[in-house]
Amino acid sequence: MRRPDARRAVFLGLFVVAVGAFAAIVWRTGYNQALDQLARRGQADLTLAADRLTGQLQLYQQLAVLIADHPSLDGDDMAAKRAFLLQSADKTAALDVVLVDERGRVEVSATGSAPANLAGTEYFRRALHGALGEAHGTNSATGQRAYYFAAPRFDDRGQVIGALVVVANIEKVEAEWRGARPVVFFTDRSGEVFITNRSELLYWRRAPEGVGLIPPRGPAPRFETATTGPHEIWHENWSPYVPQAALHLSRELPRIGMRAEALIDVSAAQRIAWLQAAVVAAVCLAFGAILFVVTERRRTLALANTKLEGRVAERTAELSQANAALRREVAERSAAEAALKKAQDDLVQAGKLSALGQMSAGISHELNQPLMAIQQYAENGALFLERGKSGPAAQNLSRIGSMARRMARIIRNLRAFARQESEPVSRVDLVKVVDSALELSEARLRSDAVHVDWDRPTAPVWVTGGEVRLCQVVVNLIGNAVDAMAAHDVQRLDIGIRRDGARVELEVRDTGPGIEEPEKMFDPFYSTKIVGDSEGMGLGLSISYGLVQSFGGVIRGRNHPEGGAVMIVELVAADADEASARPEVA
Numbered sequence: 001m002r003r004p005d006a007r008r009a010v011f012l013g014l015f016v017v018a019v020g021a022f023a024a025i026v027w028r029t030g031y032n033q034a035l036d037q038l039a040r041r042g043q044a045d046l047t048l049a050a051d052r053l054t055g056q057l058q059l060y061q062q063l064a065v066l067i068a069d070h071p072s073l074d075g076d077d078m079a080a081k082r083a084f085l086l087q088s089a090d091k092t093a094a095l096d097v098v099l100v101d102e103r104g105r106v107e108v109s110a111t112g113s114a115p116a117n118l119a120g121t122e123y124f125r126r127a128l129h130g131a132l133g134e135a136h137g138t139n140s141a142t143g144q145r146a147y148y149f150a151a152p153r154f155d156d157r158g159q160v161i162g163a164l165v166v167v168a169n170i171e172k173v174e175a176e177w178r179g180a181r182p183v184v185f186f187t188d189r190s191g192e193v194f195i196t197n198r199s200e201l202l203y204w205r206r207a208p209e210g211v212g213l214i215p216p217r218g219p220a221p222r223f224e225t226a227t228t229g230p231h232e233i234w235h236e237n238w239s240p241y242v243p244q245a246a247l248h249l250s251r252e253l254p255r256i257g258m259r260a261e262a263l264i265d266v267s268a269a270q271r272i273a274w275l276q277a278a279v280v281a282a283v284c285l286a287f288g289a290i291l292f293v294v295t296e297r298r299r300t301l302a303l304a305n306t307k308l309e310g311r312v313a314e315r316t317a318e319l320s321q322a323n324a325a326l327r328r329e330v331a332e333r334s335a336a337e338a339a340l341k342k343a344q345d346d347l348v349q350a351g352k353l354s355a356l357g358q359m360s361a362g363i364s365h366e367l368n369q370p371l372m373a374i375q376q377y378a379e380n381g382a383l384f385l386e387r388g389k390s391g392p393a394a395q396n397l398s399r400i401g402s403m404a405r406r407m408a409r410i411i412r413n414l415r416a417f418a419r420q421e422s423e424p425v426s427r428v429d430l431v432k433v434v435d436s437a438l439e440l441s442e443a444r445l446r447s448d449a450v451h452v453d454w455d456r457p458t459a460p461v462w463v464t465g466g467e468v469r470l471c472q473v474v475v476n477l478i479g480n481a482v483d484a485m486a487a488h489d490v491q492r493l494d495i496g497i498r499r500d501g502a503r504v505e506l507e508v509r510d511t512g513p514g515i516e517e518p519e520k521m522f523d524p525f526y527s528t529k530i531v532g533d534s535e536g537m538g539l540g541l542s543i544s545y546g547l548v549q550s551f552g553g554v555i556r557g558r559n560h561p562e563g564g565a566v567m568i569v570e571l572v573a574a575d576a577d578e579a580s581a582r583p584e585v586a
């Protein structure tokens with residue numbers, strides 16, 4: 001149980017790490033894409049700012065070139081010259097417009113703020129050489145930043161006779177985009193910030209390492225640089241108005257000898273990248289969670305299934321074992337039943353043979369009598385024939401025939417009785433069975449002078465049973481009754497058949513002493529007959545009990561209130577199968 005848990009924990013850990021890694025990749029890609037976009041827009045902004053600056057400065061440059069040769073500046077009327085210069089300065093918002101002679105001395109100045117001699121300046125020297133001089137600097141008198149353009153003045157022969165200097169107000173140029181985004185600054189060749197839309201960065205210098213800026217005075221604030229793909233990111237805290245993390249862009253402006261630089265806030269790009277990474281991570285985690293739950297559920301189900309299968313297999317094995325044991329038992333039972341059946345059959349046969357043995361004396365007497373009679377009748381018949389009396393002879397012959405028929409009947413009955421009946425139960429006429437039993441017992445009945453009162457029905461009474469076995473039962477009952485009445489004066493045997501719904505009852509009543517122990521009479525080997533007298537084995541009734549039961553009937557015995565025993569054999573009526581299916585009305 002512990003091992004799968006540990007495995008699951010490792011798997012979960014790996015999954016979380018994988019999601020983290022994937023989110024990091026998404027963040028990096030998103031950030032790079034956003035930076036690319038920022039850089040494109042920033043470059044456009046930077047170009048715009050640079051173009052605007054150079055455009056405006058160019059205006060002053062052209063102004064210098066244009067008015068350098070203006071006729072108003074020829075002649076000696078200083079007041080007129082000054083007025084013209086002032087007018088030009090006012091119209092173009094220049095700080096000053098100055099006329100300088102070839103030695104650098106200021107002839108006329110529009111505002112009068114120019115220093116007396118410009119001979120030492122680089123831009124004047126360039127103008128003296130006939131080129132356009134340019135310079136930037138801070139006016140020492142006003143403290144204003146200015147851009148100087150010096151255009152040479154030529155005489156008619158093309159000799160430089162002086163120069164015209166236009167002083168452009170940088171702050172005025174700058175004023176229009178102060179505070180605008182992004183942060184833009186222009187550094188000159190010395191690396192000093194000269195123009196910017198963030199005044200706090202003014203006069204900062206490029207750091208000695210070549211990247212970043214340091215203030216003109218005091219300690220340098222925190223500054224770090226990093227590269228993300230092709231982009232350079234500056235991290236600093238120079239001012240609240242300069243983004244702390246910014247994309248640095250730059251562009252050389254050779255025309256005015258400056259470099260334009262911009263700092264673009266990357267926090268928006270970072271936010272977008274974070275958002276994308278967070279969404280991706282959330283989706284992955286949600287998907288992972290669903291997958292986890294589904295897998296868990298499936299695992300639990302599989303576990304339960306395995307358990308169930310195991311239990312089913314166990315149960316099946318137990319059942320198969322029980323089944324095998326049952327089969328064995330059934331086989332044993334069947335064998336025992338077969339053995340029992342065989343034993344019972346043997347017993348029935350033995351019972352019959354025993355009855356035959358008991359009857360044999362009577363039977364031989366029974367056969368002997370007609371034989372003797374036949375002999376007598378034959379001799380008489382021969383005498384009558386010798387005497388020529390054919391009438392009486394024929395009479396004797398017919399008597400012989402009837403005697404022979406009687407003998408044949410007795411023998412037929414004996415043969416039938418001795419036969420081992422093998423068929424199952426069938427439809428049997430009970431009247432005929434009683435007739436046969438009486439005939440078989442006839443010798444015994446006659447020798448004991450028993451009076452038989454057989455209330456014989458005229459029509460057959462059909463019952464379910466085996467003919468021979470049923471006959472055996474009746475013979476036994478008659479035998480028992482004759483035995484019981486042996487010592488009695490009145491010897492009467494009443495036999496009757498009663499129909500009661502689906503049942504048929506055969507009643508055999510005698511005038512004997514009655515049954516001693518009715519509850520024991522059906523026990524095997526129970527006999528009250530002394531061995532040697534009637535030689536009772538005590539099997540007759542127990543065999544009869546089993547036979548009647550096998551026909552679906554019952555045999556019972558009781559003592560009659562007026563004396564004697566009454567034996568009743570209750571059988572199933574064979575023509576009342578349908579009636580037996582109905583509830584019996586008593």
Ligand SMILES: Nc1ncnc2c1ncn2[C@@H]1O[C@H](COP(=O)(O)OP(=O)(O)OP(=O)(O)O)[C@@H](O)[C@H]1O
Nearest residue numbers: 480484514515527528529536537538539540541565
């Ligand atoms: N009609 C009867 N009157 C009195 N007693 C009877 C009668 N029929 C049976 N019995 C009693 O029941 C006993 C058992 O009868 P059962 O026929 O089983 O054996 P048995 O007649 O003694 O011997 P056998 O095996 O030769 O028939 C008899 O010994 C007798 O005591």
Ligand SMILES: [Mg+2]
Nearest residue numbers: 476480540541
């Ligand atoms: Mg008997």
